[in-house]
Amino acid sequence: MKSSSVSCIVPVFNGERYLGEALDSILKQRYEPLEIIVADDGSTDGTREVVQRYGTRVRYLHQSNAGPVVARNLGLGAATGEFVAFLDADDLWHAEKLARQMARFGARPELDVCVAHVQNFWVPELREEEERFRSHRLSKPLPGYLTATLLARRRLFEVVGPFNAALRHGDSTEWFLRAAEHGAIIELLPDVLSYRRLHQTNRSRLLASNSRDEFLKIVKAVIDRRRVMNDGQVDDSKTNIVKKGVRA
Amino acid sequence: MKDLHQRLRPRGDEVAAKVIDGEAIIINLANGIYYSMDKVGGLIWDMVQSGHSLEEIIQGVTERYDVAREKVESDVLELVGEMLRENLVAVSEDGGPADPGSQLPPGEKVAYDAPKLNIYRDMGDLLALDPPTPGLGDTPWKDPGEEPSN
Numbered sequence: 109m110k111s112s113s114v115s116c117i118v119p120v121f122n123g124e125r126y127l128g129e130a131l132d133s134i135l136k137q138r139y140e141p142l143e144i145i146v147a148d149d150g151s152t153d154g155t156r157e158v159v160q161r162y163g164t165r166v167r168y169l170h171q172s173n174a175g176p177v178v179a180r181n182l183g184l185g186a187a188t189g190e191f192v193a194f195l196d197a198d199d200l201w202h203a204e205k206l207a208r209q210m211a212r213f214g215a216r217p218e219l220d221v222c223v224a225h226v227q228n229f230w231v232p233e234l235r236e237e238e239e240r241f242r243s244h245r246l247s248k249p250l251p252g253y254l255t256a257t258l259l260a261r262r263r264l265f266e267v268v269g270p271f272n273a274a275l276r277h278g279d280s281t282e283w284f285l286r287a288a289e290h291g292a293i294i295e296l297l298p299d300v301l302s303y304r305r306l307h308q309t310n311r312s313r314l315l316a317s318n319s320r321d322e323f324l325k326i327v328k329a330v331i332d333r334r335r336v337m338n339d340g341q342v343d344d345s346k347t348n349i350v351k352k353g354v355r356a
Numbered sequence: 357m358k359d360l361h362q363r364l365r366p367r368g369d370e371v372a373a374k375v376i377d378g379e380a381i382i383i384n385l386a387n388g389i390y391y392s393m394d395k396v397g398g399l400i401w402d403m404v405q406s407g408h409s410l411e412e413i414i415q416g417v418t419e420r421y422d423v424a425r426e427k428v429e430s431d432v433l434e435l436v437g438e439m440l441r442e443n444l445v446a447v448s449e450d451g452g453p454a455d456p457g458s459q460l461p462p463g464e465k466v467a468y469d470a471p472k473l474n475i476y477r478d479m480g481d482l483l484a485l486d487p488p489t490p491g492l493g494d495t496p497w498k499d500p501g502e503e504p505s506n
Contacts, residue, residue, distance in 0.1 A: 245386075324374040324381045331381070331392050331474075 113190040114141040114206055114259070117183030119176050123197030124154040126305065131162060133200040139207035141193070147183035149173055155197075177279045180255065181270040184262075192262045194255035198305045201256075205301040209259040212295055220292040221260045224301035226252035231307040249300045254280045256302040264292060275322060282326045289333065360411040360429075364404050364436065365448035373444075375402050382444055390476050391444065393435075396421065397471035400435060404445060410436065423468035431470045438473050 116134050120127055127146075134144055144166045146159050150173030159168045171182055176196075184192060191213070195201055209222040227249050230238035241247050255271075258280075268287045271279045288294065366373055366382075373382040379394040380401035393401055396417060403413045414432050418425045439445045 320372045321374065324372060324383065325376065327383060327390050328376045328379065328381045328392075331379070331476075 114139070114210070115183075115187035115189035115192050115262070116141045116144045117147060117180060117187060117192060117194050118144065118197055119147045119149060119179035119183060119194075120151060120155055120197035121149040121173065121176060121179070122151045122153045122155060124151075124158050126198040127155060127158045128161070130195055130197050130200060131159075131166060133203070134195060135162075135165065136203045137201065137206045138203055139210050141206060142189040143167060143187070145169060145183045145186055146197075147171070147179040147186075149176060149179035175273065175276065177271045177273045177275060180279075181273060184265060184270055187262060190262060191259055192265070193259045195302075196256060198307065198310075199256045200303040200305070202299075202301045202303070204299070205257075206259065208297060208299060208301060212297065213259075213261075216293075216295065218293055219295055220264050221258065221287060221294040222297065223252050223254075223257040223259075223294065224297040224299050225249040226254065226257055226302045226304050227300045228304050228306050231305060233308065234306065237306075251296055252302055253284045253296075254304075255283075256304060260287075268292065275326070278323045278326045281323070285326070285330050289330075360414065361409050363407055363409045363448040363450065364439070364445040365407070365450070366405060367443060367446050371444050373401065373405070375405075384443060386443075389442070391442070392474045392476075393471060395469055395471070396431075397435065397473065400432065400471055404439075407448070407450065417468075420465065421468035422465040427468075427470075435471050435473060442473070442475070 118127070118130060118134075123130075131144065131146075134141065144162075146155075146166055146168050148155055148159070148168065148170045150171060156168065156170075159166050167186070169182055169186055171179060180194060183194075191210070193206065193209075205224070209224065212222045213219050228246055230241075238247075264287065268283065268290050271283050273279070275282055284294075370384060370386045371382060372385055373380060375381075375398055378398045379392055380398045382391040382393075382401070384390070399417060399420070400413055403416055408416070410432060414425065414429050417423070417428045417432065421428075436445070440447075
């Protein structure tokens with residue numbers, strides 16, 4: 109497989125502090141991507157200047173502030189690669205991320221999506237919180253059904269649709285659920301290939317209580333769709349489409 | 357659980373739940389298993405959340421649905437046993453609501469279907485990560501040693 113088919117999309121809002129590290133982690137990939145696209149969601153800090161330092165290696169797109177989901181979709185719409193991958197501006201990739209995932213696509217032509225495990229890490233300012241969570245599941249590698257680990261065939265988005273911009277928090281999960289409902293073949297690698305930075309201003313932290321409500325509504329919508337699919341019967345034994353997709 | 361005066365409470369730190377269009381949607385945040393209960397089940401979850409005792413719940417369902425009390429009692433106890441086994445609720449030491457009957461205005465009785473806890477275990481991975489962060493910061497998660505094993 110030629111080393112030139114992955115578009116990397118980085119949505120960002122006021123991300124000057126960590127964006128450089130995120131972009132560096134893409135540029136250090138053993139598997140060289142086709143393109144890196146930064147989708148700036150109307151930042152008012154030095155985000156644009158950070159991107160300019162990378163010259164022609166990074167494409168810069170700008171939109172008026174409309175939320176991270178819209179920015180991610182903006183980048184998706186501009187991508188030209190056969191595959192797409194995503195990295196939020198405060199997170200990091202392992203240098204092997206694209207290589208190991210593309211190897212899976214090479215081995216399994218039927219594969220639609222490859223995800224990997226993700227490791228949370230705390231900024232130094234939150235050392236006390238890090239200590240408190242030292243042996244908690246949040247400190248351990250987690251199955252990364254989120255965009256930071258996602259590598260997918262771009263054409264899958266034509267079938268499944270883009271990320272749902274009506275959601276403020278659960279857009280990533282909702283997309284995976286939708287992909288699974290469409291029968292997408294998803295492989296989860298055991299390797300930790302993405303690192304999620306926990307800092308004082310994570311969106312999910314700011315929106316914690318809202319996110320639970322939104323999440324419950326996403327689940328309700330899934331159950332309603334399953335009910336329609338199963339002709340009025342909510343029967344766990346019949347609703348294994350997700351299981352088939354995820355475990356395949 | 358035979359003491360009908362006992363009250364239950366959702367395990368708040370580990371369970372996120374909401375009744376949407378009469379259907380209770382419940383997520384066990386510790387393991388990503390999710391659950392739904394509609395119709396009678398939605399009413400029962402709503403009453404559990406409001407702090408009603410088992411006796412009050414049985415009465416409430418009997419008043420609202422066209423069904424014998426004995427059938428409701430047996431169904432409620434079975435459902436509650438399952439909710440306890442799934443770690444969705446715990447026995448509460450708190451008192452009940454000030455006016456236990458006030459939330460159930462009598463109306464025309466409707467047809468009864470036995471309440472059922474639908475369990476979706478096939479998406480644990482998809483749901484395990486997100487939402488994780490509500491546990492951070494101001495809402496502490498339980499000590500990991502106390503996590504239910506699944």
